[in-house]
Amino acid sequence: MLTGLLLIPFSVSTGVSAARKVERFAKPPAGFTGNPSALEQRVLDISTPSGPDYGRHLSKAEVDQYLRPTHEVWNTAVAWLPRTVLSLPTGPRPATGCHYREDATGVTLTRTLTYSIPDDVAHAIQLVHPLSSLWTSARRGSHGKLTSSTHFQPGNKVSERQATPASCPAPTSNLASPVCFMDLYGIPVIPATESSNKIAVTSYSDQWAKHSDLEACIPSAIPTGHHETYNIYEELLLGGSNPQDQPAGFEATMDIQAVMGIATNVSTSLVSIGNDTQENWALETAMYFAEMPDDELPGVVSTSWGSEETSLPLAERICNVYMQLGARGVSMLFCSGDGGVEGFYPKPGCTDFTPTFPSSCPYVTSSAVPGFGTSLRPERSSAQDAAVSAYLAVLPANHTSRGHFNESGRAYPDVSAQSLWLALVQNGQSVPGGGTSQSTPIVAAVVGLLNDRLIAAGRSNLGLLNPWLYSDAATAWNDVRSGSNNGCGTAGFSASIGSGWDPVTGLGTPNFLALLNVLGLS
Structure with a gap:
């Protein structure tokens, strides 16, 4: 399964606009995942304290071995992707795209309502992003919303020390x-x-x-x-x-x-x-x-x-x-x-x-x-x-x-x-x-x-x-x-x-x- 395919939309005017050329790669680019299930098990083995492999982390090269899609998946996807510059038709935009506004931030995203992938290619692609997916903007955690009633209460501690330390303010x-x-x-x-x-x-x-x-x-x-x-x-x-x-x-x-x-x-x-x-x-x-x-x-x-x-x-x-x-x-x-x-x-x-x-x-x-x-x-x-x-x-x-x-x-x-x-x-x-x-x-x-x-x-x-x-x-x-x-x-x-x-x-x-x-x- 090819899970790293990102199809990035570009700005389309009412005239003619050229799409970016899709290049041929000699090998799968970074981020393509070939065998995530095997890597998942390996990560659990490395991270479980009771296991014999605990703490034996992998190198980047070793992780990359898990990320390569099969030749069949790679060849299928590359054969489908266009390899020449595309010309878009002139005239009004087709009614297949919409602008979506995120109420909390005011950020506007342009998305298509639908897209299609040939049946003989669909099995090789897990995700197409961001053509139709809506993803909220990064938001920071809150600050300044807690009351003094929760001021430095230590709760039930594992240690003997129960009192608020003298180094903490009143x-x-x-x-x-x-x-x-x-x-x-x-x-x-x-x-x-x-x-x-x-x-x-x-x-x-x-x-x-x-x-x-x-x-x-x-x-x-x-x-x-x-x-x-x-x-x-x-x-x-x-x-x-x-x-x-x-x-x-x-x-x-x-x-x-x-x-x-x-x-x-x-x-x-x-x-x-x-x-x-x-x-x-x-x-x-x-x-x-x-x-x-x-x-x-x-x-x-x-x-x-x-x-x-x-x-x-x-x-x-x-x-x-x-x-x-x-x-x-x-x-x-x-x-x-x-x-x-x-x-x-x-x-x-x-x-x-x-x-x-x-x-x-x-x-x-x-x-x-x-x-x-x-x-x-x-x-x-x-x-x-x-x-x-x-x-x-x-x-x-x-x-x-x-x-x-x-x-x-x-x-x-x-x-x-x-x-x-x-x-x-x-x-x-x-x-x-x-x-x-x-x-x-x-x-x-x-x-x-x-x-x-x-x-x-x-x-x-x-x-x-x-x-x-x-x-x-x-x-x-x-x-x-x-x-x-x-x-x-x-x-x-x-x-x-x-x-x-x-x-x-x-x-x-x-x-x-x-x-x-x-x-x-x-």
């Missing part, structure tokens, strides 16, 4: 330094040591961070003697930018300062993706990382952006790329969304819960406070089935959420982190962070620090996290027993029902020392 304060979060989760203020350990933070919609803000934030946030050096790199993708003479964006500022304030001395890159990728943001970014050489690939990718799972074939295609990255030892982390059960933004009058993407992909780890969704996919992974089934078993049969979500689908969030109020410096001013956007880079920083310890011990990155999270590490998270996420005219879900995983905070918040112990690193 309930009347809105600012907490990274040290507060490190104390909350038992993270020692010890800089990372491994140069091969890397974290990437992605940013969209013309969001960037200023070096001067980072230089002002990090020294004031970390105790003396632990911030002598920090490494940040910039990567610009598809029209992305990072102008230092322009105001910094809030999202990029918070994400990069949260990661670097906690994962001290871990090499961090800010990947700025341009507006050219508004409708293809997830696919373009996933392929960017998938094409990286092994020695440049980060061990963790943190993304506080997402969209809604409106096109399952496209979501599955992108999810397959996340699977490839997991095979190579990359932990992909995403926020679960702003609207809880309503998706990435509130939907007054909704009846069914809206899954968000990429959180709905089983090959990424979803972080939230609060959030919940289940994918449109028919089945969830075996890794999380026991944890999710245990929650559903104690959810009352007459609960108002029943019937509004796919009870057999991938469930999220997987984990969570504190979402009030990280002290930031944006455009030279002290401002508070917060929300689901804040939780994701905090968890990414924790994973980055765990990777640093693993590499120092001669071991591999954690890679795909979820099989480990729901097995060996399931009890190494602070079980949060309060919170809810009502929506769509229902009570949503509550973290107070049962123990362990719940649809509001996942497995809970990090307990760094317990996680080290699980990894045999304490």
Whole structure:
């Protein structure tokens, strides 16, 4: 099956316009998937702690062996694709296309209502995008929407420490330094040591961070003697930018300062993706990382952006790329969304819960406070089935959420982190962070620090996290027993029902020392 075919529409005027020539390739281009089922099993073997192949990640060359379509599929597709310049007829446009406007963002997409593929070719093509698929724009996680009633409550912790650390501010304060979060989760203020350990933070919609803000934030946030050096790199993708003479964006500022304030001395890159990728943001970014050489690939990718799972074939295609990255030892982390059960933004009058993407992909780890969704996919992974089934078993049969979500689908969030109020410096001013956007880079920083310890011990990155999270590490998270996420005219879900995983905070918040112990690193 040829699963990487992208047919890109072009602007058509009322006159004659030339299409782009389709070139012949000597071999399948990157992203074409030949045997995803075999790769899926290999990824599970690599990521399951009880298996003999745990931690034996693949190289790019090894992953590529799984991605080659059969010669029959490749030849069929190439023989069908036109190899000459096409001329379009003059006159009015045929009534086969429409403009669609996304109400939440105002973004307009041009799509065709129908397209056709010859019967002798259809078996070789899984996805044609974006001719008829509608995909919501990238949206960032929320911030500034939580009340002080949830201020730094530690919940039921695995560790002995129950009180709010002295490094955290009083309930009347809105600012907490990274040290507060490190104390909350038992993270020692010890800089990372491994140069091969890397974290990437992605940013969209013309969001960037200023070096001067980072230089002002990090020294004031970390105790003396632990911030002598920090490494940040910039990567610009598809029209992305990072102008230092322009105001910094809030999202990029918070994400990069949260990661670097906690994962001290871990090499961090800010990947700025341009507006050219508004409708293809997830696919373009996933392929960017998938094409990286092994020695440049980060061990963790943190993304506080997402969209809604409106096109399952496209979501599955992108999810397959996340699977490839997991095979190579990359932990992909995403926020679960702003609207809880309503998706990435509130939907007054909704009846069914809206899954968000990429959180709905089983090959990424979803972080939230609060959030919940289940994918449109028919089945969830075996890794999380026991944890999710245990929650559903104690959810009352007459609960108002029943019937509004796919009870057999991938469930999220997987984990969570504190979402009030990280002290930031944006455009030279002290401002508070917060929300689901804040939780994701905090968890990414924790994973980055765990990777640093693993590499120092001669071991591999954690890679795909979820099989480990729901097995060996399931009890190494602070079980949060309060919170809810009502929506769509229902009570949503509550973290107070049962123990362990719940649809509001996942497995809970990090307990760094317990996680080290699980990894045999304490």
